[in-house]
Amino acid sequence: MGSAATVFRKEVVLRKDSAERVRVRPATKDDIEDLADLIAILFKLEPDYIIDRAKQKKGLSALIDSYSAYIAVAEFQGRVLGMCSCQTIISTSEGGPAGIIEDLVVSPDFRKKGIGKALIRNVALWAEKKGISRLQLLADRDNYGALGFYRKTGWNMTRMICLRNYSENIIG
Numbered sequence: 001m002g003s004a005a006t007v008f009r010k011e012v013v014l015r016k017d018s019a020e021r022v023r024v025r026p027a028t029k030d031d032i033e034d035l036a037d038l039i040a041i042l043f044k045l046e047p048d049y050i051i052d053r054a055k056q057k058k059g060l061s062a063l064i065d066s067y068s069a070y071i072a073v074a075e076f077q078g079r080v081l082g083m084c085s086c087q088t089i090i091s092t093s094e095g096g097p098a099g100i101i102e103d104l105v106v107s108p109d110f111r112k113k114g115i116g117k118a119l120i121r122n123v124a125l126w127a128e129k130k131g132i133s134r135l136q137l138l139a140d141r142d143n144y145g146a147l148g149f150y151r152k153t154g155w156n157m158t159r160m161i162c163l164r165n166y167s168e169n170i171i172g
Contacts, residue, residue, distance in 0.1 A: 020076070022115055024122045027071035027083065032060050034080035035071070042105040046140045048164075063087070068130075072122040074106065074115045082106035084119035086127060086135070094134050099127045101137040104146075111145075117153055138162050 027035060039056045043049040063069040063085055074082030084104040091098035101123060106115045127135055137155070139146050 022074050022076045022081070022110075022113075022118070024072055024074050024115075024118050027060075027064055027073045029061065029064060031071075031073055031080055032057050032064075035060050035073070035083050038080070038083050038105045038107070039103060041107070042103060045143050045146075048140070070123060070126045071103075072119045072126070074110075074119055076110070081110045082115045082119055084116075084123050086123045088130060088132060091134065097130060097132045098134045098136065099123070099130075099132045101135055104137070116149060120153065 036053050036056045039060075040051045040053070043051045060071070063071055066087075068088040069086065071083055071085045073080055082105065085102050086099045087102065088097050088099055090096065101120070104116060104119060106119070124135060136158075137150070139150060141147075
């Protein structure tokens with residue numbers, strides 16, 4: 001990440017009548033335990049995924065180390081209470097890089113306060129700097145709260161569906 005990521009710092013006011021502010025910043029290795037906690041909250045809502053802290057921490061570390069990935073963190077009074085990650089792919093449709101957003105999650109007590117929107121905006125700023133023109137994401141079809149959030153923030157459904165397999169199953 002380095003100094004280039006510091007461009008993406010932002011603060012969000014928790015309540016209009018308050019000076020309480022949530023800071024949105026790039027994730028660091030020091031955040032990995034808290035991020036793994038957030039992933040566990042998210043995976044409890046997504047039956048396609050299994051909570052395995054060792055795997056999640058390994059993945060988070062790889063994302064933080066990667067030049068082609070970014071994790072935005074929402075922090076309040078030293079507590080990490082939200083995150084959003086993005087990874088770069090090359091899109092033949094776009095003729096260049098596109099971003100896949102994953103793991104947008106905010107602690108339940110802090111939802112509906114603009115933090116999710118600030119996290120996505122922070123990731124979009126990073127993506128724009130990287131020359132990424134299109135962002136896409138997957139959402140669990142039964143996570144109505146998330147689907148409503150995405151609709152309200154301008155995301156559009158596509159006709160595409162997600163399919164998954166593992167290389168060991170394909171190879172045989």
